[in-house]
Amino acid sequence: MIGCRRLIAALAALAGVVASPVSAVPAAADKCAAPAEFSVASGALPNAAAAVKQRKRLAVLVLGTGSSTNGGTSDQAASYPQRLENDLAAAFPGITVTLQTRGGRGLTAADMLPLLVEALDQFRPDLVVWQSGTVDAVRGLDPDGYGETVSEGIEKALQRRADVVLMDMQFSRFSRAAVNYGPFRQALDTAALAHGALSFPRYELMRYWAAAGQIDVERAPRPKWAAEADALHACIAKKLTELIRDGIRQAGP
């Protein structure tokens, strides 16, 4: 589906070019504004839905690399996992939301797989948000092997009754020019489609926000780095919540 997203993003960028002077004011009002396609679930989240509707609880595991565990925000509470916990609690009133974060800087998907298995057994999440790909692509590892590892992780999560949302790389102009993310994003989309996980298009969202002038961490002046990262993580949590809500809604009553 990568091509489709690229097409949507290209059209959105085109619209942004044409409409930016007019839409500057509403854009300032909602920094997170983005086309709805980016937060529509391509399938249901049955395990998360069952947890919310029958057990009145939702346990979420966030597994990822540096951008998930220490994303340059002003403090840990401002990073997207912590915000996600709050946003989900607000989105599902009366539901107990618990969230744990695992992973760390510089971990490949293969490094994270044992962490995932361990967390699945110890924490027993209903939903896993797995962010990966940056480190594998930066190191130039094999995209096919990456896809196989992610697939294995999805299967292990599903066996233990946890749904999976896969999050791709951050957008930055420098890494776009110097790292070939294409095969890795393709592998991620492939793994998601083939094994029934959802994709959260962080790269395209960030690219859209940067093109529309809403959030641009890379071009922010140094004193504003942390504030811009805070805004980014708040919006990622918001869009992720929208995606998860949609996935739970699609699971039916």
Add this chain to the structure above:
Amino acid sequence: MRALVRTNRDLRVDFFRGFALYCIFVGHIPDHVLWVLTLQVLGPSDSTETFIFLAGYSAAIAYGRSYDRFGWTYAATAVLLRVWTLYVVHIFMFVAFVAQVSWSATRFANPAYIDEINIGAFLDEPHIAVLDALSLRFQPAFMDILPLYIVVLLVFAAMLPLLRRPAVLLAVSGALYLFVRVTRFNLPTASGEWFFNPLAWQFLFMAGGAVVVMPDRTHAALRRAGPVLLPLAIGFALVGLFISAVWRIPAVYAALPEPFAALIYTSIDKSGLHPLRLLHFLALAYLVARIVPEGARWLTSWAALPFTLAGQHGLVVFTLGVFLSFLGRLVMQEWDATLPTQLAIAVLGWAVCVAVSAFQAWYDGKGRPPKQRPASPPLAEVGSPDSGAS
């Protein structure tokens, strides 16, 4: 400009090679909007297949002639000189990459990009990185197609004598392809494996060569088989469009039974030249050969000329395109990636390729006695390896 196009050859090959080179140029600029007008939208095969096949086709004409006249050593030397040019360009691209990364990484200290900063990790051990680059084991982003071409040409140099026996050429090359497909054998890089497995892709190159040297009776047999081959090729082209739709349009994917859609989505690898990619490309090539007559006038029309002319100077345009796509990525990194800029990158970049082709054609024309124009090899730069280095 039309006078610079050589017409004593199959211009269809030139046009489509030029177009494939243009697609490779655009395709090496991530997020560039014009990918929707590249060959990849037609199905599983893309411009890489077209380029490698037509490179084999042209190489068989040029080096086949050298081989017939002067023998294996001479023809192999000519191939190796071309390999050397590509190798030097590869090292040049490595230096450009080092410059880009080391320059950008110093400003890339934002902790929000804590994982991305490792793009520059190879700079911590420059002695290792340089050795890996020299031995083609370091193939950073978008630097994988030059090494592919290099190794494929080395295999071709070894297989030159088989040009006289196309069936054996195809059998040996096909056996290597099958061996690689079955065993998944691939060359190593410092961090994994080659993205384009050259031992698989060589088959497409040799197939392009085999078309040139195939005996008349095979041509006749192919013509007789036309009533069967044509519907088959049309069928494969349609299957290709269908696969492309499954890959790119979520609604089409969702409309199919899950295991079937997932199979289409996951199983057609590019790295090892999946047989479906191969068949799709061969079907397209057959259809083009049937539909477009050899001397079609539109091939030298103003609209087609930028591709036909560039296609006649494959090596120059290929290496230039690799570098220009690097510059395009740099513009989108440092300056601006809006639609007007993207279009300007494509137009200006290709204009440079066409202009350099025009100068090359003019230069080659001057160096040749005016009356002895026929029988010149299709690749202008063959006889003068130094002219291909541009």
